[in-house]
Amino acid sequence: MSLGTPEHDTQEPVQHPSREHSRRQFLTYLVAAPTLAVAARIGADGLAPGTAQAVVPSLPAPAEVLDLGDALILAAAPTANLIVVTVDDAGRVGLALPRAEVGQGITTAVGMLLADELDVPLDQVDVTLADARPELVFNQLTGGSNTIRSVYGPVRAAAAQARARLLAAAAARWGTAPSVLTVSGGVVSGPGGRTATYAELSAAAADPGLAVVVATPKPPSAARLVGTPTNRVDARRMVTGQMDYTLDLDVVPGALPTMVRRPPSINGTVRSVQNLAAVKAMPGVVDVVTVATGVAVLAETFGQALAGKEALQVTWGPGTVDGESNATIQQKLRAATLPFAVPPLLTTTVDAEFDFAMVSHAPMETNSAIADVRRDRAEIWSGLKSPIVAQQTIAAELGLPQSAVTVHVTQGGGSFGRRLFFDAALEAARISKAAGKPVKLMWSRIDDMRHGRARAASFHRIRATVAAGQVLTFEHRVASGETDTRHGLGEILTSVAASLPVGGNLSFAQTIFLTTVHSPYQLGVTTHLLNEVPLQMHTGSWRSVYSANTRGAEEVLMDEIAAKLGKDPVAFRREFLKSDRFRAVLDKVATEGQWGRSLPRGTAQGIGFHAEYKSCTACLVEVDATDPRRPRVTRATIAADVGRPINPRGLESQLLGGLTDAIGTTFRAGLHIDAGLPLEGSYSQFHYTRQADSPRDARVFILPATGEPGGAGELGVPAAVGAVANAYARATGTKPRSFPIEFPVDFTPFPR
Incomplete structure (x- = not known):
């Protein structure tokens, strides 16, 4: 894997206790309204794309005019000025980021923005995770590949204002103008060899009487760190086991390890517990309480809690989908599919149908939370991507005012959309209230896969x-x-409904669908319609939400349309793509990946392209399917244009992660629903991509910066789904229509 830059040692961040705001800690608030990223992109890429003149043009789709990320930015705009940058009396720059870090690298990327604006080294910057801040309203949800897009302007503006105040403080001290001062490494230099550190200036800079003009961020050309491949500041702690996740925290003395016995089908209910006294008498068991989601065992250790919950004998009430299986669900979906508008009468058609199974988020860290609920207050710790809604919901559940509930956002061990939901935090709060004791709640891997x-x-x-x-x-x-x-997205979209490029009585799901999914090709009259079946199951936004399947399937059909027209798959895409920007990405991947090179029998190349959230990517893979039941991606080349890349090394990781997701869900990873419950209960049964399944030769190319940052967290999945499926189709001479392709129940399920 290469970006053409040398590796370097990761800087280990220095840990500091949280500090109260005071005169000795300089605060700066963004005072200028942020400029929305959408204004720079509508028209440039959406309404007036560079088109291939020979093709039948398509009207811009809603997501090309204003996408879900734009809507999130609009909703956050009224409180974007509440982002706070601090410079303390040690000269350290700090920011409590109102987003969740779940492994995507946003704390490093935001730290790079701060370091560049304030002219300090990255190891002098501390980016922490903010507690739930209800005053932010819609500005504390992590999703939609939106973090960098939404904080890029506010963070830089706040940091620029901080720098201006520090320079003004130095100028006042020396009786000179700020314009003659320079900064390097957090040290301000002035005439006559004078110098002062940020630490020495922070108190004076915090003086509300200091006269300072509104500052503007530096131009991209002045960037020192931004745009340079940079190792994550927390990488070493992650790979050496030093990173603290929720259950590593020792924040509540006496918090009891807790696990929950769950029903044998989704949303089942507890009718009775037959051996309550016997379980309470087991070694280490402190208490057993019943809550809405099952029976909780509180013990001195997690091993004792696990033994206690396994020993429980519970009579269960029915769940909400007890009669459902993969077959019955697909039958319902086929029956609910909306009809085509164009009949296959006087023209040639290319038709296809695709099935995609349910897929677990399967983050490494299972659902977990710490809860300390008292009579008049509560405190929660968990990895949360929508902490304000979590705080509101928990407060209502406990019968407390929202101000009496403190919600701390902790580092998450993976998410892929999973931690938009706060079910562990809510469940822990319920258990703590019922037992009258603080708890450390851990879901088992089986719990996480079956009931997550x-x-x-x-x-x-x-x-x-x-x-x-x-x-x-x-x-x-x-x-x-x-x-x-x-998880809060509904309220956000409602708040900006007048700005959305969709109207009428569209369903909420259709609105999300149309503001995320669009075709990057000129395909004449193009329509996308979604119909959702209200199965009462535990679903959630999985990485790339609707696009992974929708655009992945479309990329498979692009190959089949190309074959119908007698065109090469890459040449067809190049002809029909909507813009020169898209074609540059496709050309890069085709060149670097050596499209069309000779390969052994049973091995083939596949290509896929995708554009979303003001970014675009192409993926070219080679698949060895000499054993069609054990296909393997042996080589991968990815190119992407994400506007202005903040940390190219982080983008490389995101795109490789998207490829890894695509390999797993295209070939083998899915959930078998049987009698209302997934059969899978571990990584040995949910066949996600392993190291042995990953290509040893994988290269990522990030194109030069153009404009402001686009979204990249979900970008890599759909193109890779199409590329992997297309390579498999060419290698085997088949047309894959059901995903994952190899999907037997090749394991003995755990007991329910």
Whole structure:
């Protein structure tokens, strides 16, 4: 894997206790309203793309005019001025980021922005995670590949104002003008060889009487760190086991390890516990309480809690989907698929249908939380991507005012959308209240896979009409299990409804669908429609939400349309892509990946392209399918244009992670639903990508900066899904239609 830059040692961050705001800690607030990123992109890429003149053009899709990320930025704009940068009396720069770090590297990227604006080394910057801040309203949700897009302007503006105040303090001390001063490494230099550190200036800079003009951020050309591949500041702690996750925290004396016995089907209920007294008498067991989600065992150790919950004899009430299986769900989805508008009468059509199974988020860290609930207050610790809604919900559940509930956001061990939901925090609060004791709640891996959130199953029906070497219409109909979005996104979209490029009585799901999914190709009259089936299952936004399946399936069909028109897959895409920017990315990956090179029988190349959230990427893979039941990606090349890349090394990781997700969910990783419950209960059963399944030769190319940052957290999945499926199709001579492709129940399920 190469970005063309040498590796270097990771800087180990210095840990500091939280400090109270005081005169000795300089605070600066953003005072200028931020400029929305959407204004720079509409028209440039969406409304006036560079088109291939020979093709039948398509009207801009809603997501090309204003996407979900734009909507999140609009909703956050009224409170974007509440982002706080601090410079303390030790000269350290700090920011409590109102987002969740779950491994995507945002604390490093934001630290780089601060370091550049304030002219300090990165190891002098501390980016922590903010507690739930209800005054931010819609500005503390992590999702939609939106963190860097949404904080890029406010963080830089706040840091620029901080720098201006420090320079003004130095100028006042020396009786000179700020314009003659320079900064390097957190040291201000002035005429006559005078110098002063940020530590020495912080108190004076905090003086409200200091006269300072509103500052503007530096131009991109002045960047020192931004745009340079940089190791994560927390990488060494992660790989050496020194990173603290929720259950590593020792924040509440006497918090009891807790586990929950859960029902044998989704949303089952507790009717009775037959051996309550016997379990309470087991070694180390402190208490056993019943809550809405099951029976909780509190013990002195997690081993004792696990033994206690396994020993419970519970009579269960039925769940909400007891009769459902993969087969019944797909039957319902097929029946719910909306019809095409263009009949296959006078033109040639290319038609296809695709099934996608449910998929677990499967983060390394299972669901966990610490809760200390008292009569008049509560305190919660958990990895949370929507902490304000978590705080509101927990307060209502406990019968407390929201101000009496403190929610701390902790480092998350993976998410992929999972931690948008706060079910562990809510469950821990319920248990703590019922038992009258603080708890450390841990879900087992089986709990997490069977009762946690998952990507909903979906069915796709696609039709393209072609004539005279052109694509005249393209219709995609999606039927999916309902994706639960009760984590604050609904309120956000409602708040900006007047600005959304969709109208009428559209369903909420369709609104999200249309502001995230769009075709990057000129395919004539293009329509996308979603219909969701309200199965009462535990679903959630899985990485790339609707696009992973929708655009992945479309990339498979692009190869089949190209074959129908007698065109090479890359040449077809190049001809029909909407902009020169897209074509530059495709050209880069085709060149670097040596598209069309000779390969042994049973091995083939596949290509995929995707654009979302003002970014675009292409993926070219080679798949060895000499054993069609054990296909393997042996080589991968990825190119991306993400606008202005903040940390190219972080982007490389994001795109490789998207490829890893695509390999797993395309080939082997999915959930088998049986009698209302997933059969999978461990990584040995949920066949996600292992090291042995990953390509040893994988290269990522980030194109030069253009404009402001686009989203990249989910970008890599859809193109890679298409590329992997297309390579498999060419290697085997088949047309894959059901994913994952190899999906037997090849294990003995754990007891329910």
